[in-house]
Structures are given as C-alpha cells and as structure tokens.
Amino acid sequence: MKPRWSGNLFKEMLWDAACATTKPQFNRKMNAIRLLDNDLFVWLSQIPPTSWARSHFTGRAKTDVLLNNMCESFNNQLVKGRDKPIITCLEFIREYLMKKIVVVHKVIAKINGPLTPYATRVFDEIKADASQYSVMMAGRGRFQVTGGYADQCKVDVNERTCTCRKWQLTGMPCKHGVAAIWDMARNGMNVGVLESSVD
Template sequence: MARQKIDGNFTTQYALLRDYCKELVRANRGTSVEIEVEKEFNPSSLTRQFKRVYICLAPLREGFKACGRDLLGLDGCFMKGPFPGQILTAVGVDSNNCIYPVAYALVEAKTTSWTWFLEYLRRDLDLYANSNFTFISDRQKCIIPALKKTYPSAEHRFCLRHIHENMKSTWRGHVFKDLLWKCATATTIPQFEKAMTEVRVQDQALHDWLRDIHPKHWSKAYFSGRSTSDVLLNNLCEVFNKQLVGGRDKPIITCLEFIREYLMKRIVLVRKSISKCDGPLTPKATTLFEGIKKDTLLYKVIWNGMNKYQVSGPSQDQCVVDVDKKTCSCGMWELIAMPCKHAVTVNYNMAQNGMDVDIPEAWISKVYLLDTWKKVYDHNIDPINGVQMWTPS
C-alpha cells in the first residue's frame, strides 16, 4: 500500500497515459509521442488495451541534430513489474564522447516493435530509407531485419563484446580475445587481413567462424567515416540502461517520468561541466588529441612538393597524408574526423618550414568543438505538472 501511494497503481496508470502524454507535449512543444493499442478489441467497449508508447523529447532531438554525429546505439531492457514489457532506447554520442539519449519507447515483452520504433525515429530525425546513418547494436535477431527494412543503406555495427561473448562458448582465454581485438582495431584492410592470418594460424575454426560475420559490422578497417566515431562497443545504451534500473519496476507513467526526470537533470549537470571548460575542444577530445600529439615525436616527413607527404616512424610505420583531402592512408583521420599522428606530424613540419598552415586543432571536425558541445545542451527539458492538473482526454 505504501509503494502504491508513492509510485502509483500499475493498472490505473494505463488509463491516465494519454493525459500524461498530452501534458508532456504541452510542456515541451514539438515533442513526438505515439501510443499504439491492440487492434483486436470489442467495438462496444469504451476502453482499449495498451500495446506500446514511443517518446522523442523535442529538446533531445534538437540537441542531437546540433551535434552532427550520425551514430545511434540501439538496445532494449526488460521491465520488472507485474506487467511484462521492454524499454527500447536510441542513444547517440555527444561532442565530449559521452552518451546522448535521443528517444525511448515502452513496448511488449516479446517485441517485434523495432521496425515500428525505427520508423518513428526516422521521421523525427528527418531521415530517409537511403540515409547513410550508422547504428550499433548487440546483434539482436529482431534488430537486424528491422534495420535492413527501415534503413537499407545504413551502416550497422555489431557490439564487439557481444561477438566475444558468443565466441567464448568455444574459444576462451586472453589469446583468442586479443586476436579478436587486433582484427577489430585494424584501421586498414591489409592490417585486418594480416591479423586474420594470425587467427588462422592459431585456430582455423575460429578464423572460419569470424569470416562468417562480415567485417563491415565489427572491424574499423571497414567502417565509413560518416559517424565521426570508431566505437566498437554498444556502451552507449548500456550506460543509459544502467541509469533506468530504478524505474523498471514502476508503473508505466512513473517509469516514463523516471526516465524524463533523469534526462532533465542530466542536461543541467552537463551544463555545469561545460561552464568550467576553457579551450577550443571538449575535455575528452582534448585528452585524446594531446595523446596523438605525443606520438609524433618519433616521426619524420618527406614532402612531394604538392599536397602529399610521406610520414615514417617506428616499426616500419609509413603512411601518406593528403592535406588537401584531409586523409591519411592509416585510415584514422577519415574514421574519427580528428588528425592522426601522421597528419599532426605533417602540420608541425609545414609550420617549421614557414608554410601557411593553422594549428593542428583547426583540422579537427567541428563535432569536437566546445562551442558545438554548448549547442547540443542548449536545449532544456521543461518540467511538467502533476496528475491533478492534467487536462483529461
């Protein structure tokens, strides 16, 4: 009885769901809310049986668009109350390489709702069937066909941790794990093939098993640079889902409010962090780039007299940098939209020889800029009134 007083009644909250959604849209104009009920019902009945609800808060949608990183992690977690169900989530990456939730839905437990969820997400993000977007998931069987149907041109990455978990049923130990990661982190096709050769030498069966999973789903060598991110793990959704544990055993409206309140508070906390920052890049981007700069000390440069440079260093590492196209044959510059150690070495060489060149930070994509980070979190989620002030449907 005490919990019901605090959290609300599981059954009666379904009758209030439409009123809650109306209040949500009133407080945050532009918010997208979709409720679906079961199609089979008694025509004479005044009630409908709830099936699923989708929510994309307008402030989160606009913040995601302001960042410009076309990457979303997809995942689901189960409800723990008396009524079975799942929370589906779509989580992006902000300018500081942290999570940025975009949309969520509460659907049936044995869900076939991913196509439904992705179609509404496509509408809210102004995407098309042929959009070159990037998704990462845990290789769930229901997500793969849903993505193929909704986004046939999308890049779909498989979480490497999930691949490793499947692999451990037969191939255990650090040797096999290290070989898998060596293949996944290779940034060029020759590096990937060399790593796969090492796998074959170690275990032919593992090599054949990995070949059955197309490397475009799990190796950096085959990733496009569209998403300006080289993530291999679906930590985005896992981090977000961990924050939702406290709401998964609550009635439906209390659960949805738990999610919204967390998102509202998170924006405030990130803004506080932003106010303490100073510099052209976000804190994590700065740390990453400082590490890249340190790696340039042992490299030397040869210029071809035009726009290309040969950069060589330890362990026979030799690559070609094209400063006009902003590419490097190592693949990292195109993959994360941040100059690699070869490109930074070229930048330093150009400056030392009196050429007209800006600082290395000027070659970094705007998604990592502190100003972009501010724009992402410049959209606040407004609070809503309680049930006593909702307009009844």
Template sequence: MDEVKSFNQDAHLWLTKIHPKHWSRSHFSGRPVSDVLLSNMCEVFNGKILEGRDKPIISALEYIREYLMRRIVTVLKAIEKWDKLLTPTTHDQFEAIQKEATK
C-alpha cells in the same frame, strides 16, 4: 600522389602497391569497424533508465526525457567551464603522453 612522388619516389612506389582504402582518408568508409562503442553506450543508457522501465509507457518516456535533459545540462555546464582545445579526458591522455615522451 604527385606530391608524394616528387617528395619520395620509394614512398610513392610503396603506396601504389597498397589499395587506397588502407591509407587514404578519401577511401575510408567512415563506418565503425567495431560496434563496441555503440554497445557500451547502449548498455550505459539502459542502465540509467532501469528505474523508468517498470512504469507505464508515458511515465517511462517522461523519465527518459528528464534524464536526458539533466544529462545535457550537466555536459553543457562542464563544457562552459573547460577552456582548453581538447576534451578533458583527451587532454589528460595527451599530457601523460607528453610527460612520458620527455623522460
């Protein structure tokens, strides 16, 4: 805060009026505010293992294990091919933002 104060008195005054949990990384809880991402991941996973659900427990677990192994290998192969700093989706989004900003 001393750096902010020396840089800009008004900003320092403004920040002191706001609780640090709203603007300081050290005060963030780290917990997600929304469970949508987790819910979506669960729905996708449940959709993928649908075929294995009606099998006996050992066979169902084996089906899930094989699915996860295939998925991990697929992701690792994609990672090996990618040579950029950001993930492909993030890279594309960043490129679109850059393109829009240069207009």
C-alpha cells in the same frame, strides 16, 4: 565466442583484428587467427566485418569506441522508468537526458581549450608520437610521413585523410596528420590552431 573459444589468447587476437584500422592489417590479423584456429576464423568470417571491425567502418560516425558500454550504462539508468506506461516512461527518459545534458554543459563551461579534457589528453599523446616522425611534402597538401619501424603513411591535409585511416575514423588527426600539419606550419603555411583540425 566465449563458450567455444575462451582464454586471453583468443580474446586478444579478436581485439587485434577488431582494432586494425586498414583492411591489409585486418587481413593479417585474421590470417593469424586462421593459423591458430581455423574454426574460429570460419566463425568470425560469417559475421560481416562492417559490424565489428574498425578497418571496415566508413568513418561517418567519427568515434574511437568499439564497445557498447555507453548503451548498457544508459539502459541501466532506465530501469526505474521501464515498468511505467509508455508516456511516463518517455517522460522519465526525457528528464534523465535533460539532467545529463546539464552536467555536460557544466563540464564544457570549465574547459580551457577547444577540446574536451579527454580529447585533449588523447590529442597530447598523438602530438608526442608525431614529434618522432619525418615529413616529405608531395604537393597540394599531400605528404609522406615516416617514422618507427616500417611506419609510412600518405597524408592529405586538405581531405583530412591518412592511409592509416585513424583520422577518418576518429575525426582527430593521427600522428601522421599532426606531423604533416606541423611541417606545413614550419614552411610558413597558415594552418591555424592545431586543434582546429579535429572534426
């Protein structure tokens, strides 16, 4: 895309479409691209959105990452072992991964809560946003959550779903889900620790 459509405007519009979590949001973002540059719209439409647009992801992976930086970082670490015979190369990779796992275990050992430090920071932001939402119970673990400008979602706490799809995509309750769980707790339901809702 860069050689034909350079500039921040095209880049931002592409990221807006890629980051949209629902298909209607994605369609609105793609329509904005079409109005700006129909050729870009046609070019993007030829790429299956399941490979680049969050709105079309299944939610099976449970991640909020849209970049391949992790793969590139990993690949960069393997440069030293790449020119070796296959068994030696595989041994290099195994040892590298073993060292990385030890580092991760050391980080985990220092954690005070059930989530990683990064996940805790993200979840704290979600909780801060959730405090601004109002909740109406619809029965059997289902809620209507409303807040902000025209932000209304349907949450099913039992299924761990929200119509914004962020809970399904990331495995972490979105602001609507957190607001619904808090409402359950306020009404005397046993919801346990909020972090237990994280996949």
